[in-house]
């Protein structure tokens with residue numbers, strides 16, 4: 001297993017090795033660990049331990065302290081420590097390295113930077129929060145700390161750029177599958193890049209690429225999932241949701257691991273057999289087909305029945321007069 005947390009784009013905050021070890025010790029302890037125990041395990045003075053704990057607290061980690069008993073992680077504080085992310089996962093193509101950050105502007109931007117520097121396929125960038133998380137067309141992706149998953153994988157598919165939309169659909173298939181496996185919750189896919197729960201947006205996918213003559217040089221595949229986000233800013237309340245509405249708390253680590261496994265599997269199918277084989281699974285999971293939708297493509301608006309997905313990922317919309325339109329990208333709303 002390879003972990004690699006030290007590449008530092010602008011405004012990135014990451015854990016020092018010793019902070020990571022300290023959190024690991026607290027995570028694995030079933031009870032409080034005294035300052036003396038931590039000091040001995042980390043070969044630090046007790047003052048140095050205390051300073052590290054203060055620093056972790058200032059980063060948002062909830063470490064409880066009691067002068068009598070020592071330190072422990074607050075119940076419910078779940079960590080995404082790099083060492084645990086890939087541990088024992090049977091991954092074929094997307095097997096790290098992992099770059100873990102406490103805070104980043106955007107995991108897609110950091111991954112792009114790494115990809116330009118030659119980072120291999122399978123490189124994962126994951127952040128506990130984003131300060132400039134992005135959706136498509138420069139839109140904002142709200143990324144509050146420690147509640148959701150914000151990650152980007154670097155892919156290097158030896159494929160023409162025109163296949164990028166089908167890669168986004170493939171990632172959506174992986175995301176609903178992972179949510180089902182890790183949380184037991186069934187979600188749906190809204191074409192092209194939304195993960196939907198109870199009619200609202202639970203997650204989104206942002207695939208971006210750089211090309212080299214007629215093939216993709218690299219793709220950064222970004223996924224944002226609201227797992228335990230308790231509330232959203234006012235302007236998102238009508239459209240955004242998280243699994244917190246079920247009244248339970250879900251493991252971000254388990255969901256991330258399930259997502260990596262699902263992406264590894266479906267990306268392999270994509271490379272070996274193409275999108276055709278994935279389409280059947282996509283159809284089962286979508287909430288878009290069979291609905292009357294209104295698509296906006298720049299200035300144009302197309303209203304009709306969302307009938308099918310073409311092999312290249314385009315949505316086929318049938319107007320009331322029977323004419324068909326292929327929509328390759330854009331935004332769809334229920335019509336009416």
Ligand code: BT5
Pocket residue numbers: 105106107108109130132133134135136137139140141142143149150151152193194201202203204205206222223224225226236239240241
């Ligand atoms: C998306 O864009 O849905 C793609 C979101 C991808 C986010 C991930 S997080 C990791 C990686 N790093 C990044 O910087 N981005 C990726 P789009 O279809 O354009 O939807 C954006 C719209 O969703 C916004 O304009 C809001 O209306 C809404 N939105 C913003 N934050 C949201 C949230 N946390 N949950 C649900 N909806 C949200």
